[in-house]
Amino acid sequence: GQQLNQSPQSMFIQEGEDVSMNCTSSSIFNTWLWYKQDPGEGPVLLIALYKAGELTSNGRLTAQFGITRKDSFLNISASIPSDVGIYFCAGRGGSNYKLTFGKGTLLTVNP
Amino acid sequence: EAGVAQSPRYKIIEKRQSVAFWCNPISGHATLYWYQQILGQGPKLLIQFQNNGVVDDSQLPKDRFSAERLKGVDSTLKIQPAKLEDSAVYLCASSLQDDQPQHFGDGTRLSIL
Numbered sequence: 014g015q016q017l018n019q020s021p022q023s024m025f026i027q028e029g030e031d032v033s034m035n036c037t038s039s040s041i042f043n044t045w046l047w048y049k050q051d052p053g054e055g056p057v058l059l060i061a062l063y064k065a066g067e068l069t070s071n072g073r074l075t076a077q078f079g080i081t082r083k084d085s086f087l088n089i090s091a092s093i094p095s096d097v098g099i100y101f102c103a104g105r106g107g108s109n110y111k112l113t114f115g116k117g118t119l120l121t122v123n124p
Numbered sequence: 125e126a127g128v129a130q131s132p133r134y135k136i137i138e139k140r141q142s143v144a145f146w147c148n149p150i151s152g153h154a155t156l157y158w159y160q161q162i163l164g165q166g167p168k169l170l171i172q173f174q175n176n177g178v179v180d181d182s183q184l185p186k187d188r189f190s191a192e193r194l195k196g197v198d199s200t201l202k203i204q205p206a207k208l209e210d211s212a213v214y215l216c217a218s219s220l221q222d223d224q225p226q227h228f229g230d231g232t233r234l235s236i237l
Contacts, residue, residue: 044223056215056228110222110223112226117164117166
């Protein structure tokens with residue numbers, strides 16, 4: 014089956030710093046999604062990418078769909094304490110629309 | 125717009141007991157998903173419904189797990205009998221159609237003693 018490798022597993026940064034995390038796949042994906050999950054809540058969609066090479070921003074967040082269609086990255090600029098949480102990448106490929114999730118990146122922001 | 129509603133929020137049972145979870149998707153969403161999220165991992169799809177029909181249940185442990193969406197709106201997921209390894213958060217998600225972004229509920233946290 015499809016597998017996603019998400020890195021890093023965790024990050025501890027100072028408020029105001031920029032953050033970058035990425036996902037790589039063993040197979041080609043047609044869609045990349047980035048979600049954020051806070052404790053005790055479900056994942057919330059941040060950015061959706063549908064085309065190889067696509068670069069999309071949502072406020073301080075920027076994500077890109079890799080040209081090879083096997084990777085994606087998420088950048089957060091000027092981090093703030095409320096950015097704390099677990100960030101998941103998810104990809105969709107093949108003949109069905111099933112989503113495969115990465116294991117998540119735990120982000121901690123020190124005020 | 126109301127989000128995906130799930131209940132209960134928490135459930136504690138002993139192994140070999142049965143448990144059921146309920147999900148009410150966003151109004152008008154044809155596709156409904158149940159995911160299992162084990163601590164420290166991403167959600168794993170258990171079953172996907174399109175209206176009241178099952179699209180994908182390839183990762184559902186059918187000897188103990190069952191799910192239904194009889195009228196194409198609400199859905200229930202049941203585990204009988206529960207095992208220790210079923211301890212997880214069970215997330216329900218819905219989307220307008222299967223190629224659209226999924227919106228998640230806050231999940232049910234299940235603990236098996």
